[in-house]
Amino acid sequence: MSLSPPVEGTPPVEVRLRDLRANDVPVSIVARVVTAERREIVRKSDGGRRPVLSGLLSDGTASVRFTWWDPPSDPIERGEILRAVNVQVREYQGRLEVSFNWKSRVAPAGDADLPVVRPEDIPLRPLAEIRDGEDGFRIVARVVRVAPKTVSVGEDRRLLHEGVVADASGALAFTAWSDFGLKTGEAIDVSGGYARAFRGRPQLVLDERSAVRRVPGDGLPSAESAARGAVRSIADVEASRGGELLEFQGVIVGLLPPSGLVNRCPECRRAVRQGLCRVHGTVQPEPDIRARLVVDDGTGTLTVQAGRPETERLWGRTLEQCLATMRANPDPTVLEEELFETLFGRRVRVRGRGSADDFGVTVYPDFLEFEPADPRARARDVLASLEGGAP
Ligand SMILES: [Zn+2]
Known part of the structure; x- marks a missing residue:
């Protein structure tokens, strides 16, 4: 990755994504790239092309959309951790966004630079409210079913686990790229997952950065009652x-x-x-x-x-x-x-x-x-x- 050199001198105070506010004062953040897509914007005035990278960043406390004007030509991959200094925060269509411009400095960072987030600090969300592209949430749900599946990823064969989890608000399909030893009927507390669209519906994705804890599951539907919901019209x-x-x-x-x-x-x-x-x-x-x-x-x-x-x-x-x-x-x-x-x-x-x-x-x-x-x-x-x- 060809980025600015690491930032020297007194670093500005870093803000957790959860604490971002739309403001004229530039801030510094450390976050992981969840998704990134490169495009070119054509200037109306002279037809010139300007590259822009946009996508989603997460630091475990929340996720936020980002726009990076004139990014480095080397690809920025999902999972990379960036420290971005002097970034602008604005509100767009009711959601916060950060934008990296010529005044921003962006450098690679490591896992240790991300904020330490205790699972109990992450907002608990009902399954029915989770939307595509979100992360930085925590859920407590019942495993309604789970089964292993082998898929091809490029040249590799990988084992994953697919299933459905449910809480009182609804149900969500999931794919786990790491083996968490999930069993039907268990109640679990999950943080560090993210949601992406699959066949037109949000799906929970768990990977090696996700944390799964077993919990008593009071107030959750049983696996049987969730799986055999009422027959509907x-x-x-x-x-x-x-x-x-x-x-x-x-x-x-x-x-x-x-x-x-x-x-x-x-x-x-x-x-x-x-x-x-x-x-x-x-x-x-x-x-x-x-x-x-x-x-x-x-x-x-x-x-x-x-x-x-x-x-x-x-x-x-x-x-x-x-x-x-x-x-x-x-x-x-x-x-x-x-x-x-x-x-x-x-x-x-x-x-x-x-x-x-x-x-x-x-x-x-x-x-x-x-x-x-x-x-x-x-x-x-x-x-x-x-x-x-x-x-
Ligand atoms: Zn084909």
Whole structure:
């Protein structure tokens, strides 16, 4: 990193991010880079380009957005600790920001330079209030579920732990990049995590800088009651714009494309057409099956993204059987029609995670089963949902 030399002489008083106030007096801070993105701003007057780095800083007491005009050309990486002297603090759209300009001096710093923060000094936050990009918060929550998962990061294979935590206000999915030995049912006090968006909802991320303590958990819901929350109407799920531990029932009234046999990019798993991934170009596609179900309960409609295991189970056909059918008759609409006939009008019970966008709520199920088949109930359900009445 090519930065100014370490600051000589009497350093100005450093301010914790939690204590920042919008003010004309420049301050000094020590903070870790949580996110950083480089851009160029085009000057309107002469079309000249000015580089700017912006993102989020945290010192463990709070996080604050930063703007760094004319930053060094070497990349500034997530996790780097910076000491910035003579920075301006201002308020923008109701949130504080710091800006580094030509008068600021920025130098690398170390862990020991960060303020010592006791977990009890960090503000405790209800899960329902945590937003994307935040850090510098503490939560007390119940582990509703947790499972190990192996992922590829560049060339490496890394073990992480994924799950859901809940408190009385709501639930949040999490990914832990370090093994904290979490177990379902434990109550934990967590500080040093941060939140980032995943499939349209905030997700808690824990890494080697996070601290996890076991606590008694008085006042928290049990793992069982959080996992099996009340069955909700689809209108209610739409009104809350999704959620972590949704449960609802409804009737399959449609199938959105692409459903059935699809081809995926082996790199990024996006659906590919004619062997062309929009990110990776020409690839050797891998076959997969999926179903994008339109589910209606008479109060509203949402989309359920059934992956391969759920689709195979509901359909009663495996990927291998579908590929054999395609070899015998290479017309994909035959398979799609068969899938539609198997699913249309069937009542399903769904549990999973859902998020909303301009097209409505999409649910990624952990559990997806047909309700017991009763032909009369099935006919009644279809009629009710088509008429928009109660199921
Ligand atoms: Zn790809």
